[in-house]
Amino acid sequence: MKHLSRLNKYFLKYKWWIIPGSIFVVISNIFGVVPAQVIGYAVDLITENIQVYSLFNGFNRQQIIYDIFSQTLLFFGLLIIGLYLLRGLFLFFMRQTIILMSRHIEFDMKNDIYQHYQKLSLGFYRRNNTGDLMNRATEDVNRVRMYVGPAIMYTINTFVLSVLIIWSMFDVNSKLAIYCLLPLPFLVIIIYYVNTLIFKKSGKIQERLSQLSSFVQERFSGIRIIKSYVREDYTRNMFEIQSNEYKKDSMSLVKVSALFYPTMLLLIGLSTILTIYIGGVQVMNGSITPGNIAEFIIYINQLTFPVTMLGWVTSLIQRAAASQKRINEFLDIPSDIQSTNKEEHVLKGNLSFNDVSFNYADTGIQALKNVSFEINSGEFVAIIGKTGSGKSTLANLIMRMYDVENGLIAIDGQDLKSLNLKNYRGQIGFVPQEVFLFSDSIKNNIAFGLDTVTDDEVYDAAKNASVYNNIIDFEEKFETMLGERGITLSGGQKQRVSIARALIKSPKILIFDDCLSAVDTKTEEEILQNLGKIMKGKTSILIAHRISTIKNADKILVLDDGRIIEQGTHNELLSLNGSYTELYNNQLLEEESRTS
Template structure:
């Protein structure tokens, strides 16, 4: 239960739902147990009146006895019916408090988990797959809800019902009560033995379910690749294998439960047999009446449901504990990146890297080595280099997706780690290398960084990103709904919509991480020309592979093996006749060859 202690804060929050819920549990069970006594009285009435009825056989008074007998049965039947109706009413109130409380807790938990996911750093998402994250926020939370709602409700109901039944049984006859309850200790030992197995198997089931969810999510995301390589059959086989593993773990739990429930019912049946046998002998001895046996049989049968629920509740608690353990593992994680306290003023755009080195924690690859760089406010800086040279890492460090291992990144002379994250990022426009668009309208995708979308600002951003004409050509224009990850658009259109999303923020610093690769040369020149106007007086960093894209930059950096190998203007770098000049010559040759073809 140690993992479930985390839920105590929710119980405290909703204590005014729990208190009346417990009250309704007690009242409903009182109205559920009292009918057994009424049935006992009615049974004695039947046996006594039958004897009297037979004594008056052949006399006129026999009809009077029959009328009295019928009226008595009708009275007791009505009393039992009213008591059960009252029980049903309070059970309704019980569910309206405790079950609704569990839905509120489920709502709060999902919001807490999602908010915590938002706080965790980028490295967390590199280490965990999406399917597992989703499963913990949905399936695991649902199993915890079954604990805070049905499990607690039925546990309280069982406890109150057992206490009341045991009290009334001993109040009638202690000896008969002891014999009737004798099988219960065996039941307790059985539950104790089974608990551990249920917990272990439940945890394995959740792990398998997470793996299965991750598999499906990944394959659906890559469905185009699967179809292109005609791997549907192999994917089905892999899914069947994953499902087989999940089914295997689930069947182990089912087999354990299949032995558990019949054992409980067997013990309850044994209690009924003992009640009839021992009770019958005591009736013969005159210790109790026949009505008491009927009363005890009702009590024993009433115990059947609580005992059955005891096993079900045990399963719910064990599965909830396994799920809450998985949830706690993530909730106890603290973000690698935490914001500072400086959250005032507008950025000027000055950037400085001081002796910066960085190694990716997951792979151990050192991406940046001793980088020293100073960028003046309003400067247009381009970064070029071969794949794996560290270009995107510089952008990630500037966006503070990661923190440096050595050295520091300064913005306007202040260590970036001292700045408030939200305040800082709100003034930086970032266009990532891997474009991501949401399944929403084009308008909402472009205005994603704004609290209140401005249609005019959306259109201007689209024009500056050279995607306006493409959008208005669609049947629904800016209100066109995009498919998952923007699948409705072409690669170049997605990149330009992503650029528009960054431009609409009117950032003080704009970072392009190789986001013009799918754009033709003419469109690229149009975008860069617009940027020269939009970003005038603001700092721009452009990561690219094509030199034609960056030759007009104020400063060009050539990265190689995580270090700045060359830097300067286009003309200065050509004059060095080094790596930059070699790449420029190579790209010119490629362009000439493409023109000839």
């Protein structure tokens, strides 16, 4: 239960749902136990009146006795129906409070988990796959909801009903009650043993389900590759293997449950047999009446429900505990990126790296080594280098997707870590290397970074990104719905929509992380020309592979193996006759070979 203690804050929040719900449980069970006593009286009445009716055989008064007997039975019948109707009414109230409360808690939990996920850094998402994240926020939360709703409701119901029934049994006859309840200790032992198994197996099943969800999500995302390499059969076989593992663990849990419930019913049946035998002996001795035996049999049958529910409820609690443990594992992970400053700061765009080094914790790769440079407000700075030289890492550090381990990144003379993170990122336009578009309209994808935006602003951003003419050629124009990850568009169109999304924010700092690689040279020149107008007086950082893209930059940084090996303007770097010159000459040769 220690894993489920995190839910106490929700119970406190919805205490005015739990308290009346618990009261309704008590009232409904009182109306559930009283009919057994009424039936006991009715059985005794029938027995006594049959004897009296027989004594008046042949007398005129026999019809009077029969009429009184019929009216009394009708009264008892209507009374029992009334009691059960009242019980049903309060059961309805019970479900309307406790079960509805569980849905509210489920809603709060999913929002809290999603909000916590949003706070976690990119490093967390590099270490965990999407399927597992989704499973913990959906399947695991659903299992926990079964605890905060049905499990709690039936736990209270089971406890109250059991207390009322056992108290009523001892009130009638202590000896008979003891014999009836004799099998219960064995049931407690069985429940304890089975619950231990259920807890272990439930945790394993949820892990299997996460693995299966991750497998399916990844394969659907990479369906184009699977079809291109004709690996459908291989993927299907892999899915079958994963499914069989999940089925094997699930069937193991089912077998435990299948053995558990018949055992409980057997013990309940044993109680019924003891009731009839011991009760019959006591009726012959005159200790109790036949009505008491009928009353006890009803109690035993009523006790079947709480005992059966005891097994089901404990199963729900164990499964919920296993799921909550998995949820807590992620909720207990603090964000690598902490921002406590609430003050908002208008960026000027001055940026400096002072002896910055950075290692990726999950791989141990040192991406940057003692990097130092300065960018003044309004400058156009380009970063170039071979694959794996650390260019994208620089962009992520400027965005503060990660925190540096050694050195200092300063924005307008202030430590980046001291700035209000939300306010800071809100003033940056970032175009990532790997374009991601949502399954939404083109218009909403472009306007994603703003809460309110006009159509004209969307059109202007699309024009500046040189994608406007492509969009208006579509039948639905800007209302065209994109497929998953923007699959409706070509690679170059996706890149330009992503650029438009960054431009519409009118950012103080604009970062392009090698995002012009998918567009042709003519379109690239058009975009850069438009950017020259838009970013005038604002800081822009362009990461690229092609020198033709960056030759007009105010400053060019050349990265190699996580270090800045050269920096300067295009002409200054060519005069050095170093790595930049070599890269420039290689690209010239490639262009000449393509044109020839």
